[in-house]
Amino acid sequence: MNRERPALTDLTAFAAIASHRSFRQAADELGVSASALSHTMKALEERVGVRLLHRTTRSVAPTEAGAALLERLRPILTDLDDALGAVDGFRTGLRGTLRINAGESAARILMRKAVPRFLAEHPDMHVDLVTDGRLVDIVAEGFDAGVRLGESVPQDMVGVRFGGPARFVAIVSPRYLKKRPAPRSPSDLLQHACIRYRMQSGKIYRWELEKRGRSVAVDVQGPVTLDRDDLMVDAATDGLGIAFVPELAAEQSLASGKVVAVLEEWCPRFPGLMLYYPGHRHVPPALRAFVDVLKEVEPEVRAGRQSKKASPDR
Missing domain, CATH: 3.40.190.290 (D-Maltodextrin-Binding Protein; domain 2)
Structure with a gap:
């Protein structure tokens, strides 16, 4: 059935109200009045033809239809924010924290060239480099990327090799x-x-x-x-x-x-380290910039080490 699509601002307003379960808190987040949000919600419900929120004098909660819409809407709005953030990064420069989990040996390699170069090019960035012998779930533990032996990297990850052969x-x-x-x-x-x-x-x-x-x-x-x-x-x-x-x-x-x-x-040499990150979601601008730097310094890392090839953690 053809139906005029609701405005993105209306859907954003609904998501804020349903998430906070409060018109007042949603209004504070969006910088509008609670009465304006009330009118927005009334118009949105009329447009979609179904009630999306239960309202009482004391509480607000999504209806079954509202909960279903919110579940589908949240990742869409998140992806949209990421996309706009990526574009904004080209205008304002990168800011924030890049979190990387690496073994001890891998961290040494990163600190020799890649991290200093990255911070020199993006002075408003902060790198949180955590050394860990475990092969952690980088998504579950809040890391942007991990560094391990290529053979240890999960198959659903995108990987970038660096550092040359290891042993x-x-x-x-x-x-x-x-x-x-x-x-x-x-x-x-x-x-x-x-x-x-x-x-x-x-x-x-x-x-x-x-x-x-x-x-x-x-x-x-x-x-x-x-x-x-x-x-x-x-x-x-x-x-x-x-x-x-x-x-x-x-x-x-x-x-x-x-x-x-x-x-x-x-003690033969074998393929070495790989920086990896989730392949199923938008790559943050900071991580994309770090990967670019890693590729830039790769020839310098190999030339500097020559016969002293680096090796990863077990």
Whole structure:
């Protein structure tokens, strides 16, 4: 049936009244008088041919038809606000907070180039970068984007790769090697003190090694179990044993000679990090701008690291 479509302002007024369940509060939000809203609602109900609100002297509540309309109308108005916000961002510049959840190693990469460049280009923005070993539900926990290994990213997300290939490295202090010969194969690890890693699930990580297509998972033993890469590097530096950590976490200690790499032929590189965000909704202007910056700095990140390829969290 053909029917003249209600004005957007009328639908917005209805949504405000039904959400607040108050003409006065809706009027305050919209900057109009309560009597004007009352006339608007009367005209809207006449146009759609059905009562949308129950009114008494003390309360306002949507009818069954009104509740159904409100449920469908809310996401439409939200999408419209997002679209207008995206356009407004080109006029006024970006403002607000961009929330990103990332593992420790990924956060280090972002802080080297992408975040400083983004803030320099958009000085009214604030970046809330949360480091977390868990693979969180970024939508449920209020993040705009997450950063993890590509293989860990949910399939319904849009992803942007950055940072180049990644790998884990087995590291040990020269002091430790004065007492024990370096391992030459994964099986040799069973004769060594190793620093174990506890995953967020509570399980102990089995070292995953690979050489020429042959994969081996080793359940190492040792004097200490930790749940942070930086602590594992410290433990290896102090001579407590061999640690298996993201290369980025260990690169400074490797460069200074505090630790050395062993079993390097068993530590191949693999596709690295991915920034990801929901693919089913409008991309906020700030996130779109951050993705653009990430793509801009990608060549600089790769050139700066060269052989020191970064690696993600487990």
